[in-house]
Amino acid sequence: MNAASKFGPVAEQEFENAADHEKPRLESWLETLPGLSDEHFFDVAKxxxxxxxxxxxxxxxxxADHCRATAVYADAKRRHREAGHVDDCQGQTLYGRAHSMVMREQGYAPMPSGKCRCDLSGTAQVIR
Structure with missing residues (x-):
């Protein structure tokens, strides 16, 4: 089992298909991802x-590059759930915010995402 497996089957497959010389550095990158602060994670996701x-x-x-993008998507979903959001929340995750920022930086106008309707009362961290 590799570090990508905790980010789902797509990340695991992309890791397995990555060039062998990329795997050690990729595995190290994947292992640090969950421990990043939200601010640092946002920059890494972008x-x-x-x-x-x-x-x-x-x-x-x-x-290897696609595995990184898949992993940040999966970890953003994890962070969103841990912040108190339900699995089918339509609010924007850190991945969604990063994706929108990348699109704007490239001259595109991303479509607005859905609205969060989660009851976040009593949670310490809110990601919208």
């Missing part, structure tokens, strides 16, 4: 989303 989008149209093995 970078991973941007890089995955850039390489998506290039030929070659870019599975």
């Amino acid at each position: 970078a991973a989303i941007f890089q995955s989008a850039v390489v998506a149209s290039w030929s070659g093995n870019w599975n």
Whole structure:
């Protein structure tokens, strides 16, 4: 089992398909992801989303880059749930905010996300 497995089957598959020389650095990156502060995670998510989008149209093995983007998506969902949101919350996660920021930085106008209707009373941290 590799570090990507805790981020779901897509991340695990992308890790397995990544170039062997990428795997040690990728595994180390994946292991640090859950421990990042939300502020640092947001910056890391933006970078991973941007890089995955850039390489998506290039030929070659870019599975390590796609694995990073998949992992930040999964970890953002985990953080959202831990902040008190329900699984089907339509509010924006840190991944959603990072994705929207990357789109705006590239000259696009992202569509607004749904509204959070979760009862977050009594939670210490609210991610909207």
